[in-house]
Amino acid sequence: MNDPKKHSYELSENILDNLNTAVVLLDGQLNVLCINPSAEMLLGVSSHKITSKPVRKLLADDDLFAAISDTLASNHPFTQRERTIRINDHKVTVDISVQPISASGASGKNETRLLLELSHLDRHLRISREENLLAQHETIRALLRSMAHEVKNPLGGIRGAAQLLERELENPDLAEYTQVIIGEADRLKKLVDRMLGPNVRPNKILVNIHSVTERVRSLLKADKSRDVKIFFDYDPSIPDVIFDPEHLIQAVLNIVRNAAQALDEDDSGEQKEKIITIKTRILRHFNIGYKRHKLVAKMDIIDNGPGISEDMQERIFMPLITGRAEGTGLGLSIAQSLMSQNGGLIECHSKPGKTVFSLLLPVNDE
Ligand SMILES: Nc1ncnc2c1ncn2[C@@H]1O[C@H](COP(=O)(O)OP(=O)(O)O)[C@@H](O)[C@H]1O
Numbered sequence: 001m002n003d004p005k006k007h008s009y010e011l012s013e014n015i016l017d018n019l020n021t022a023v024v025l026l027d028g029q030l031n032v033l034c035i036n037p038s039a040e041m042l043l044g045v046s047s048h049k050i051t052s053k054p055v056r057k058l059l060a061d062d063d064l065f066a067a068i069s070d071t072l073a074s075n076h077p078f079t080q081r082e083r084t085i086r087i088n089d090h091k092v093t094v095d096i097s098v099q100p101i102s103a104s105g106a107s108g109k110n111e112t113r114l115l116l117e118l119s120h121l122d123r124h125l126r127i128s129r130e131e132n133l134l135a136q137h138e139t140i141r142a143l144l145r146s147m148a149h150e151v152k153n154p155l156g157g158i159r160g161a162a163q164l165l166e167r168e169l170e171n172p173d174l175a176e177y178t179q180v181i182i183g184e185a186d187r188l189k190k191l192v193d194r195m196l197g198p199n200v201r202p203n204k205i206l207v208n209i210h211s212v213t214e215r216v217r218s219l220l221k222a223d224k225s226r227d228v229k230i231f232f233d234y235d236p237s238i239p240d241v242i243f244d245p246e247h248l249i250q251a252v253l254n255i256v257r258n259a260a261q262a263l264d265e266d267d268s269g270e271q272k273e274k275i276i277t278i279k280t281r282i283l284r285h286f287n288i289g290y291k292r293h294k295l296v297a298k299m300d301i302i303d304n305g306p307g308i309s310e311d312m313q314e315r316i317f318m319p320l321i322t323g324r325a326e327g328t329g330l331g332l333s334i335a336q337s338l339m340s341q342n343g344g345l346i347e348c349h350s351k352p353g354k355t356v357f358s359l360l361l362p363v364n365d366e
């Protein structure tokens with residue numbers, strides 16, 4: 001017979017292990033009794049290293065520590081929304097709740113323990129920002145498709161009429177003008193096609209993302225005109241992804257070429273090495289939009305150029321948005337749509353001296 005008490009214990013343990021909220025239990029001396037995997041991830045510690053150590057070791061944040069001590073002394077719960085706390089060398093925004101609970105301690109006497117719950121808001125913010133980006137992209141593509149249809153039909157008519165007219169011309173010198181009409185109609189059609197981006201269904205196969213970056217490396221050798229150095233930093237343990245390799249190559253090339261152009265045009269006057277780094281890592285339990293994946297391959301393309309201003313960052317993935325005089329503004333919009341056709345996503349974070357484009361690719365774990 002199954003022991004119902006043991007069963008219920010296993011069940012709670014299972015829930016704690018899979019909870020998205022970080023949970024830490026403290027004893028009456030503010031030592032850590034236990035910590036769940038989400039808390040290990042958020043606080044960057046491992047359970048066996050921190051168990052029975054003072055909570056002070058976990059939190060560099062003096063005010064928060066004071067609030068925790070007060071909760072123990074006053075026996076009143078404490079909650080705070082959207083609090084920014086410092087963990088190691090970075091800041092995160094969390095909703096915090098500290099709850100006193102009474103339990104029998106090691107000595108058998110009743111003691112007050114504290115239950116800390118932290119939910120990581122930056123993750124939620126990131127997910128909703130990504131969802132917006134994906135939705136925005138879909139809207140733009142739908143708009144472009146219908147516009148392309150409306151433009152290309154009459155263009156065909158104009159071109160055909162100009163050809164007929166040319167045949168009827170008595171003075172052949174006038175053909176110069178019909179040729180202008182035909183040439184410009186062709187140019188417009190090409191522009192519309194380019195804005196739409198490649199419209200072939202992705203040919204998804206198992207690919208090793210490093211075989212893609214190596215292809216990109218050899219393609220870039222042909223671009224050599226610049227004093228830009230490219231470094232590669234691979235995590236060789238990344239499993240293969242199911243993706244159209246041609247799509248991935250195109251997306252990576254578009255981003256790397258932008259980085260090289262930004263470095264080339266960097267006139268901040270500083271004498272520094274111009275560096276692009278392509279870095280791959282594996283992420284566990286990670287969202288791409290609202291879709292949660294067990295494993296996600298991440299490829300960062302990092303440059304130490306001038307960066308992208310904040311208002312520009314919001315728009316760079318839209319078609320025709322360019323910051324360069326001779327730019328078309330199509331590179332990133334095409335890269336983003338290639339990625340999304342394969343279930344992936346591109347994100348961008350930029351400040352002067354460090355611009356990161358992250359390509360996120362779901363790893364099929366079956
Ligand atoms: N690594 C980067 N550093 C600085 N600016 C960038 C970078 N990548 C993209 N941009 C900006 O985003 C704009 C849009 O890029 P893109 O869609 O490829 O169009 P284009 O390259 O034709 O301008 C660029 O014009 C540039 O202003």
Ligand SMILES: [Mg+2]
Nearest residue numbers: 254258331332
């Ligand atoms: Mg470009």
